[in-house]
Amino acid sequence: MPNPGPSLSRFLIEQQRLPGSTCPAELRLLIETIARACKVINHAISKGALGDVLGSLGSENVQGEVQKKLDVIANDLLLDSNEWGGHLAGMASEEMEAIHLIPNRYPKGEYLLLFDPIDGSSNVDVDLTVGTIFSILLAPEDSAGRDVEERDFLQPGRRQVAAGYAIYGPQTLLVLTVGSGVYEFTLDSEIGSWRLTDGPLTIPAGNREFAINMARRRQWSPAITRFVEDRLQGSEGPLGEDYNMRWTASMVADVHRILKRGGVFLYPADHRAGGRGKLRLLYEANPMAFLIEQAGGAASDGAKRILDAEPIGLHQRIGVILGDKAEVAAASGARS
Template sequence: MTAISPPGSTKFQIDLRRHLREEEEDRDLTRVICEIADASKYIINAIRTGDLGLAGTSNLYGENQLALDVLSDRILRKRMIHSGVVANILSEETSEVIEVDPGGKYSVAFDPLDGSSLVDVNLAVGTIVTIYEGSDLLQSGRNQVAAMYILYGPRTSLVYSTGRGVHEFCMNQLMEFTLTKENIQLQPSGNIYAPGGQRNLYTEGTEKYVSSLEEKGYKLRYSGGFVPDINQILLKGSGIFLYPHLRDKPKGKLRLIFELNPMAYLIEQAGGKASTGRQSILDIKPESIDDCAPIFIGCREDVERAEEYIARYG
């Protein structure tokens, strides 16, 4: 992992657009990624100053929408519509794919503000994005051409991959994203774990696995937000996040298209692994936009040990 000058430093900063250009990324893909980065400037302002109450509506999962969810969705949707290169968009806050331009080169799915219920207690939240070529969003995660997330915490950071490594950018005082870490890599195994879900509902395999981590001295580091927890694992280069199959939720809770696929893509690009406990997340072909799956994601050896426990104990 190559460290770059810290945010605020004047020494040789590389901004996001320049980095994409130097990587010789497709021009239209560069535009989509930069539009999302620009949208985040308005989302962070909404988080700092906006309404923290309910919007009076619910999303397709029956969850009450916060005003910030709705506003973040509108900001991203508008940027994608006006990009001129997007065929279809899909948001976790809407119930169907939105057709934008039949001639568009890319389709984009996003969770506009993952963990939004944490904003009112001032914890970190984020935006998660997946990008596919063409108009079909019901593809396996292997077909992603890019994935990214933006973390709104003490610092605002952007992490992306187009299949050539994972790179982190931080927002500077001018609200520009500049490169801070390049080619992020995970260690084979870690020493932290972030366990989601109610533990008394874990299956025997998951319970035995988590107990084995505790016996080895793994430290529990769970924030309740998917973006900050994955960001911690990536930037520390160590650890595993799990939101497993539960006794009352055999398919888990997290959404395949909006959350699991983009994070699995990023983790695998960094040398890690993402699994349901039985198969690779990126090999699942979604049947509908609201498909969920269990997830064990992080350092490769940690995930493989989880798979061994699931195979043996269920």
């Protein structure tokens, strides 16, 4: 059996000690708290029907989507785990309409946490892969001495100080960047520890694989349609190469495959609706774009770099194309 790398805590402490570190102690402690919450979420998922976490609640979230039981359970776990530690000024979640202020009975910190508690929650009931996505920002300097407001969270993705996701699959993984590469940790359930098992990750170039939801084909622009059709034609088409297509209906699973194997993920904006996207800028697109760029890839909304997008609302949506730089350029450059 291969020897695993250091624990998450040791890895972060070593990052903290590096010259010019991008991981100060307060950020390290916040990431460790998030990672502990993800272990609890993983345990809830693993119990399935035995833990009464399957199925829907019958309510809708702010997005107008039917909430799964696990969406609410994971959201509450992340709030409860992170609000008392003294590292945060506030939180925002895909499942909540407004931001979550740190209660006055707890000390406040300088960071903002944004998260999608369960990405791909429709997969839970059929035992497919789901995940938790998170993004960490510094609260603006002018927020010192006051409660943070929604506008404080509306920062472009390039200002993220850390981002990552937990993936609950055959193995439970935590994939993380603090701005100095992307690293993968595996949960050792016997001792309850995250251990470094890969990294720094670099997206393999040239893999002929793409991930897209074909059911939304009628919403694509002519350029995206051409991009996909050229690849579907394989060796007999204009590219002269056979491509594989994959789609999991969980962004975490599809992006993780791209980080490990290469290729491109597309969830383009709706060409018929003035460029309205499906994925959320703050909770999904920004953290994934940060990870992908840190691993040597590219992330575009079809016209510009995702990390340069200026947010205008907590639940803003955006088109997403990310992965292999050449494939992202081909999909974005042919836009019409």
